Amino acid sequence: MAIVLEASGLTKRYGSTWAVRDLCISIPAGRVVALVGPNGAGKTTLLHLAVGLLTPDAGDPLVFGWSPRHNPTLVLARVGFLAQDRPLYKGFTVAETLRMGRESNPKWDQALAEARMGRLEIPLNRRVGKLSGGQQAQVALALALGKHPELLLLDEPVANLDPLARRHFLAELMESVATEGLTVVLSSHLVADLERLADHLVILAGGRLQVAGDLEPLLEDHRWLVGPTEEIGRVGGTVVQAGTGERQCRMLVRTPAAPRGWTAEPATLEDLVLAYLGNPDVCALPQPEAVPA
Amino acid sequence: MTALSGATWLAWRNNRQTAVIGGLLAAAAAAALVVVAILETAQSTGLVHTLSTAFQPLLIGVPAVAGVFMGAPLLSVDFERGTHRLAWTQGMTRRKWAAANLSLLMALSALAAAVMSIGAQIWIAHLPNIFDSTWGMFDLQAPVLFSYVLFAAALGAATGAALRRTVPAMAATLGIFIAVRVAFVELARPHLLPMITRVVVRGTGNNSVVPQGAGYLDATFLDSRLNPLPQGSLIGANTPIRLVYQPPSHFWPMQGIEAGIFVVLALVLVAAALRFAIRDA
Numbered sequence: 001m002a003i004v005l006e007a008s009g010l011t012k013r014y015g016s017t018w019a020v021r022d023l024c025i026s027i028p029a030g031r032v033v034a035l036v037g038p039n040g041a042g043k044t045t046l047l048h049l050a051v052g053l054l055t056p057d058a059g060d061p062l063v064f065g066w067s068p069r070h071n072p073t074l075v076l077a078r079v080g081f082l083a084q085d086r087p088l089y090k091g092f093t094v095a096e097t098l099r100m101g102r103e104s105n106p107k108w109d110q111a112l113a114e115a116r117m118g119r120l121e122i123p124l125n126r127r128v129g130k131l132s133g134g135q136q137a138q139v140a141l142a143l144a145l146g147k148h149p150e151l152l153l154l155d156e157p158v159a160n161l162d163p164l165a166r167r168h169f170l171a172e173l174m175e176s177v178a179t180e181g182l183t184v185v186l187s188s189h190l191v192a193d194l195e196r197l198a199d200h201l202v203i204l205a206g207g208r209l210q211v212a213g214d215l216e217p218l219l220e221d222h223r224w225l226v227g228p229t230e231e232i233g234r235v236g237g238t239v240v241q242a243g244t245g246e247r248q249c250r251m252l253v254r255t256p257a258a259p260r261g262w263t264a265e266p267a268t269l270e271d272l273v274l275a276y277l278g279n280p281d282v283c284a285l286p287q288p289e290a291v292p293a
Numbered sequence: 294m295t296a297l298s299g300a301t302w303l304a305w306r307n308n309r310q311t312a313v314i315g316g317l318l319a320a321a322a323a324a325a326l327v328v329v330a331i332l333e334t335a336q337s338t339g340l341v342h343t344l345s346t347a348f349q350p351l352l353i354g355v356p357a358v359a360g361v362f363m364g365a366p367l368l369s370v371d372f373e374r375g376t377h378r379l380a381w382t383q384g385m386t387r388r389k390w391a392a393a394n395l396s397l398l399m400a401l402s403a404l405a406a407a408v409m410s411i412g413a414q415i416w417i418a419h420l421p422n423i424f425d426s427t428w429g430m431f432d433l434q435a436p437v438l439f440s441y442v443l444f445a446a447a448l449g450a451a452t453g454a455a456l457r458r459t460v461p462a463m464a465a466t467l468g469i470f471i472a473v474r475v476a477f478v479e480l481a482r483p484h485l486l487p488m489i490t491r492v493v494v495r496g497t498g499n500n501s502v503v504p505q506g507a508g509y510l511d512a513t514f515l516d517s518r519l520n521p522l523p524q525g526s527l528i529g530a531n532t533p534i535r536l537v538y539q540p541p542s543h544f545w546p547m548q549g550i551e552a553g554i555f556v557v558l559a560l561v562l563v564a565a566a567l568r569f570a571i572r573d574a
Contacts, residue, residue: 051382054573072386081382087375089307096306103302104383147384 002029004151004183005050009059012045019045021207023059027185027200029150031214032177034198035187036273041204043187044084047153050185051081063151077106080149080182084156086140090129097128097139098146105147113146120172134165138172145176152176154186158193166190170197191270203273205280212285215269221284222272226250227262234259240282241275254284300385300393307371308394311363312401319405322355323412330419337421345420352413352433356441357470359402364449365462367398368570372457377574391454391570395563398450399443406442410435427544428508431482436552444555445470447562454569477551483509483539485547491536492519506541513537 006026012019020042027033037043048054049061052068052075060067068075088097094117102108117124122135131139137157144152157173158166170193177184185202188194201218203211211218225235229249232242237255252275258264267275276282297305305312326348332341368391371377380390414435420426431437448470453462491503492515503510514522515533522532539547 053378053381073384076382076384079382081378083375083378083382085375087379089376089379092306100303100306101383103299104380104385106384143379 003027004029005061005063005185007049007059007061010046010049010056010061011058012042012049012054012056018207020049020056020204023204023207023209025202025209025212027183027202029183030181031183031200032198033183033185033200033202034191034194034215034269035185035202035204036189036191036194036277037187037204037210038277040206042207043204044155045207046204047081047155047185047187051079051153052076077147078150080144080147080152082140082144082152082154082157084159086137086157088128088136088140088143090127092128093125094122094128094131094139095124097143098124101143101146107147109146109148112148113142116142116145116172120168132165134161134168137161137165137169141169141172145180148180150182152182152184154184156187156189158188158190166193173197191273195269198269201269201272203276205277209285210280210283211272211276218272218284219267219269221254221256222252222267223255223258224250224265224267224271225253225255225258225262226265227259231259231261235262238282238284240272240284241279300389301397303380303390304393304397308367308397308401311366312397315359315363315401315405319408322351323408326409326412326416330416333416333419333421342421342423345416345424348416349430349433352409352438355409355438356445357467359405359442360445360449360466360470361463363398363402364446364451365453365466366459367394367450367453368566369453369457369459369462372574373459387571388567391567395450395566395570398446399559399563402442402446403439406439409442410439413438427506427541428539431508431548432478434548436548437555440552440555440559441474443559444562447559447566448473451562451566451569454566457574482547482551485550486539486543488537489540492533493536494531494533503536503538504540506544507538508541508544510536510538 003026008024010020010023010025023042023046025046035043035046045054049056050063050068052072055069060069063075064078066074089100092100098110098113098117101113102110114124117139120135120138122131122138128136128139141157154173158169161169173184174197176182186194186197199215201211201213201215202209222240226248227235229244229247232244232249235251235253235255236259237253240252240254242249242251252267252271276284329341329344329348333345371380381387413433417426417430417433424430432441445466449462449466452465452469453459456462456465488509513535514526514528515535516522519533519535521535522528
């Protein structure tokens with residue numbers, strides 16, 4: 001399985017604050033990764049490190065095997081990035097924004113970008129600042145996708161968009177994922193949006209990795225268990241979150257099977273995310289693979 | 294400007310408004326200077342002299358304007374709006390982005406400064422004798438005026454890249470520029486070439502011992518041992534005088550030296566701006 005982005009011991013400090021601390025991460029190709037965590041967990045720092053906007057204090061990340069800081073052009077040619085708040089030159093027309101993409105990217109697909117604008121009925125001669133927030137987001141996405149990236153990094157791409165614009169943006173994104181087969185890392189607070197999109201989950205807490213893995217096995221492993229409080233000792237696995245009543249308790253547990261006498265319910269992505277965010281000390285990380293002798 | 298490409302196109306697109314306004318102002322100022330120069334020769338009236346007098350503080354302010362309004366916003370606007378993250382994550386390196394912006398700024402400032410300096414020189418050449426158009430207008434001569442514009446523009450770009458906020462960068466540019474200028478004019482300029490010292494006795498020999506057009510003239514009465522006389526001493530016809538001054542022959546060499554110093558400083562500041570601009574953000 002090809003690894004698109006990997007890092008070990010990745011560390012970035014601002015003064016005495018650890019933005020990212022001793023992070024080991026590997027993102028497999030072809031995944032749509034939901035990058036989740038509370039504010040200040042290090043999501044933006046991780047994305048900035050991956051695209052070479054920041055220099056790590058330790059543990060250079062590798063994107064397609066290259067260091068974004070030492071080989072910026074090699075990495076940038078294959079990585080699309082959409083920064084937080086979707087920065088664009090507001091005084092440029094849409095056509096000029098696409099020209100910026102053409103002038104500064106060696107592999108630029110003008111026809112693709114223009115076709116996308118046409119399909120979304122965004123006039124090329126309109127100033128970006130005069131477009132709606134949703135349209136600006138689409139222009140920013142088109143700019144990031146115009147270079148046919150193999151990896152697309154999106155930092156809170158749908159924040160502050162109305163629900164309709166959010167849906168259109170994500171639909172556009174999913175279509176590109178389907179046609180181009182690219183890897184996406186998407187940070188968001190809106191877990192509900194990620195549910196339909198993501199097939200891989202990364203949760204950061206306090207600059208460290210808390211959960212990482214493909215979503216399907218994670219969801220299969222986790223379940224809500226409801227049973228008598230006195231039998232709580234019979235529950236194996238890792239308890240992520242527990243709500244204990246006098247007689248009954250309900251717990252989100254990472255365990256392959258429910259004990260006898262307990263009811264099991266499937267967990268959703270949102271359950272998982274909220275439970276882990278609420279309990280930052282519990283981890284669900286891939287175990288190191290056994291090294292063949 | 295379809296011929297431009299890559300980072301240069303982006304830099305031009307981002308600064309073309311400033312460039313056009315700056316260019317028009319420089320052209321208008323140069324035209325006004327030439328018109329007043331023509332008027333000074335054709336009909337040298339009080340009104341024309343008033344205009345000539347008004348030009349002097351305006352011209353002295355020109356480099357500061359270039360630094361504050363062209364130099365300081367050049368890179369700081371990008372940092373302030375977060376668009377540097379857009380530019381830096383396309384296919385070009387930060388260095389290329391910064392270099393394109395700085396080259397454009399310096400090329401445009403040089404062009405505007407050249408146009409203005411030529412205008413100023415034409416105007417100075419046509420001023421009547423009532424103006425001290427050499428040492429009294431040292432700052433307005435083409436070489437020095439030109440170099441100050443380049444220096445101020447580079448200073449603005451460097452503070453903008455270092456502070457990454459436009460308004461503080463503008464204020465810092467103005468403050469540093471004025472401080473450097475005042476310090477240089479007061480402390481360094483008179484001594485760019487060694488002064489000439491002469492001791493003469495009034496009333497003897499010819500009266501024009503000080504050459505016409507000398508600058509920084511300083512006269513001290515001396516006693517018979519050639520020591521300075523204390524204040525309030527009696528001055529006779531034969532009291533020796535020590536004259537210290539810059540002869541007119543030093544004028545253009547000193548212009549050249551000062552212009553050279555500020556052009557070199559401008560280049561140093563451009564290099565500093567490049568370094569500041571590519572730091573992580």
